Amino acid sequence: MKNIILIPLLLVGLLSYAQVGINTNLPKAKLDVNGDYNLRGKLAVLNTSDGGISAGSNDQVLVSQGEGYPPVWKTLRIPEYEPNKFYLIFNNSFSDRTGITFSSSEESTSTSRSVLFAKGNAYSNFSRLKKIASLSQPFTIYSAESKTYIQFETVVQTNFDVVGTTDTSIDYACGIFIDDRLISLRQGNIKASSGSFPFITHNQVGIVENLSKGQHTVSVACARMKSYNTASDSVLGIGINVGTNINSFISQSSLKVDVYEVPQVFNTIID
Numbered sequence: 001m002k003n004i005i006l007i008p009l010l011l012v013g014l015l016s017y018a019q020v021g022i023n024t025n026l027p028k029a030k031l032d033v034n035g036d037y038n039l040r041g042k043l044a045v046l047n048t049s050d051g052g053i054s055a056g057s058n059d060q061v062l063v064s065q066g067e068g069y070p071p072v073w074k075t076l077r078i079p080e081y082e083p084n085k086f087y088l089i090f091n092n093s094f095s096d097r098t099g100i101t102f103s104s105s106e107e108s109t110s111t112s113r114s115v116l117f118a119k120g121n122a123y124s125n126f127s128r129l130k131k132i133a134s135l136s137q138p139f140t141i142y143s144a145e146s147k148t149y150i151q152f153e154t155v156v157q158t159n160f161d162v163v164g165t166t167d168t169s170i171d172y173a174c175g176i177f178i179d180d181r182l183i184s185l186r187q188g189n190i191k192a193s194s195g196s197f198p199f200i201t202h203n204q205v206g207i208v209e210n211l212s213k214g215q216h217t218v219s220v221a222c223a224r225m226k227s228y229n230t231a232s233d234s235v236l237g238i239g240i241n242v243g244t245n246i247n248s249f250i251s252q253s254s255l256k257v258d259v260y261e262v263p264q265v266f267n268t269i270i271d
Helices: 002-016
Strands: 020-022 031-033 060-063 072-075 087-096 100-102 137-141 146-158 169-178 181-191 199-209 214-228 236-238 253-261
Touching: 087 137, 100 214, 137 146, 137 253, 146 169, 146 181, 169 199, 169 236, 181 199, 214 253
Parallel strands: 020 031
Antiparallel strands: 060 072, 087 253, 100 236, 137 214, 146 199, 146 236, 146 253, 169 181, 169 214
16 A cells, blocks of 8 residues: 555655656756657647646647747648649739820830730830839739639720711730730720720739749739821820819729639648
């Protein structure tokens, strides 16, 4: 009977010591276990909100709060992904009411559109191209396999007066850029009509696959290309009204970015 009582007393003495090591002579914590640890009962930690002991809930994990603070139970909401399938990872939309305008003297000086408007061409190579400021936005790619879809919509307007059958019009072009490299280009033409201040809607989609991992920047820029029988005071507005028949709400630009990825292990696992 004395031997049986002695064993618990010995354990109490060990646990009251500053540091206790199991299978180690140099413990690095109050209890240092060098080997497998089999827990058959509950694992509880201090609940800092009420001072009680919390065993957590089903599927919760312990998360460290840093040195000197007790760990806390957290619920991880991780979706289940099927291998080799694309999932929508990033989705956002942006708008701009400032827009850009071009006078008759701000036409592009490019002589060969087929050479200039090539996929991957740098923004700096375009003559008199103007960006729509608020549509330049960052986004991040996490996977080596991705598809990025970008949808741009705006309103194009001129300050033409009423014109009959005369071919009075302006050519323009808008490009979608990622990291200042062209991924999509659409040309358009706005003509005079029987009413003042004609306007049209411009829609454009850009698609790019397998961008490098990390942060990228999408932007939209447009140019006035060529005028036909226009007055010297003709103005082209893209994403901004230049006439009184519409306002900045109607003429505003919008940009939508969707990134689909094949999910991968994004964080390095350290043994």
